[in-house]
Amino acid sequence: MRRRRGLTEEERELWSRVAASAQAMHAARPELPAALTPPPKEPVVAPPSLARAFRVGEKAAPKPGHDLAAPIGAHLAALPVVMDRKAHRNMLRGKLEPDAKIDLHGMTLAQAHPELIHFVLGAQDRGHRLVLIITGKGKPGRDDGPIPQRTGVLRHQVPQWLRLPPLGAVVMQVTEAHLKHGGAGAYYVYLRRLR
Template sequence: MGRRRRRLSEEEQALWAQVAASTVALHPAAQHQPKPPVAPPSPVAKPKPNLHHSARVTHADLVAFRLGQSVVETAWRHQPAPSLPERLAEAPLNMDVKAHRKMTRGRLSPEARIDLHGMTLAEAHPELIRFILRAQDTGLRLVLVITGKGRLGADDGPIPTRHGLLRHQVPHWLHQMPLAPAVLQVAQAHLKHGGAGAYYVYLRRSAR
């Protein structure tokens, strides 16, 4: 038979109640504080398929493309630089309209001419200055400056080379000091006077 447990007497029960009432709990807050709820794990976003590296491309991926469709127009477009004749044609008209029309059509004969063809830039610049200032000083109005069109040599390099350095440089010289005050208008010559290889230079009247 098992051992029978002895019941406490009334005096023992009263003594135990006094002892239990005088005790203090070591962690009273921990006994009654509820445990915080555990948040569920956040779902992991699935990566979008990369069409550049995907082995399969479905018909839905290509639905936005139509064979033969035109290129979408953009706000920015590359505009090539205007050519030299275009820049001269768009320059402000400073001389008489009728005289300018006759000049560009080759109906006015130049009163003097200078041929810079074959010269270097260093040689041609001072020659042009002397010619223009002397022509204005003697009262001439229309003179012809011949530059040549430039030789087309072999151009095998990665950077394109501009041909006809004098043809491109002379108009700049004519609009710079000391020639700018003497020059009223510059235009490409008519074919009968050299065409793209020459310029009409219409001079201002001399102040003398």
């Protein structure tokens, strides 16, 4: 490492003459009267922490899943009842047996969509009113990032397909199935009569 050399006597004298001849760029500010001086700032106090105290050796709480949208079952339950109310109540209680059913779980979206269209239109042609569509509940995927990922792609996509053409004109009501028919992993679809 290199040692810094000090200033010689000649260099110090030269510097003191330069510093004495220098003029300030801005004039000194005049003192403000006490009435105009701003009040002293209050010290900023940090808000209390919402985090729970953690002791060394204590196990951390499991990370909750984060699905920002309302569950699909809650959304379907909030829709108005279009079909006969007594039949709707019996359907929700699992007292009506579906006329036909299809199991889509394990299929990709590209495989499931045409199968669903073919099944629902065929069921209406055969005069069926209540069909059961099994989607499965879905497996939780890897949560690698801050953006939430939904579980059960088919479970969320099937109700949307049932509202869109060509199935929208055929389907009267969609609800989550009763536990004995698959619960949250299946849907009851009530079809319009073929005219």
